[in-house]
Amino acid sequence: MALDAEERLRDFDIRTDLTERVLPPIASADADYMEPYIQASFDEGGDAECPAIEEAIYDSAQGIVCLSWGAADLWCIVAPTLALGLAADGALMKIQLSEFSIPAPKPRQESAWERLKRKFS
Template sequence: MSPLAVTCRPTISPPRVEVIWEAPSQNLCCTIEYPEKAPVGQESSALRDFVNAKWPLPRPRRMIVGGEFSMVLDSEGRLHDFDIRTDLIQRFLHPIAPGDADYVEPYIQASFDEGGDAECCPIEEALYDPAQGIVCLSWGAADRWCNIAPTLALGLAADGKLMKIQLSEFWPRVPEARS
């Protein structure tokens, strides 16, 4: 199992984030769609654009798994989607202030095998604050936060290791805790 290192690069436009809570299976799914980048150093032609759209080249797949948690990276190594099957523990959480922050694109590094797979430690806690609509997946304490989108932030350790994934403005229907 390797730690997940994150390199953050500034971006002008934040990605679109879609979060789904599947209550019967207790599965939290999140997909991140980044704005298209203009091709660099390549002239556009109608025929090339048509061929690329009709028969796109396969993109390399990178997947990271740890316990009930899985994460997929796009062809550039950015966080593309993640999901976790978990019981969300209700607890008060502090929101991340995205208002003044600049957005970044997260590039994730791990020890991948030839097939594009890597293992990470399982999530230590999956927390939910129903009053504020915050879900936080945690591997430990974060020293700094990187805002990916208005509703998605990553908490990093001082050395750049991924420690938290926090979603805001999300109110899934979570069953009450049993006594």
């Protein structure tokens, strides 16, 4: 997580492997609308670290991804495609994104060496 000079979120990187599983979308009736406030310790470069993700799930059929650090007691809708799951004490426990897709990898072009091997095999 990185902030700009005015302490606004400018970058958020999450590196994890996603597990494919069916996820229920968060219905707006089941959540409150809010503007999040994230409290974290930042280094001199404006970067913060968070605990390791316990579970990272992707539902490709519905286009939903959920990153989890534990159980959520309350869901808050931040934007039409972003919901945050909070613990009872307000700690961030889940981030759920909808309309999310992972593009299929582009086919790798055959190298000249591979073409020569195929030609003379």
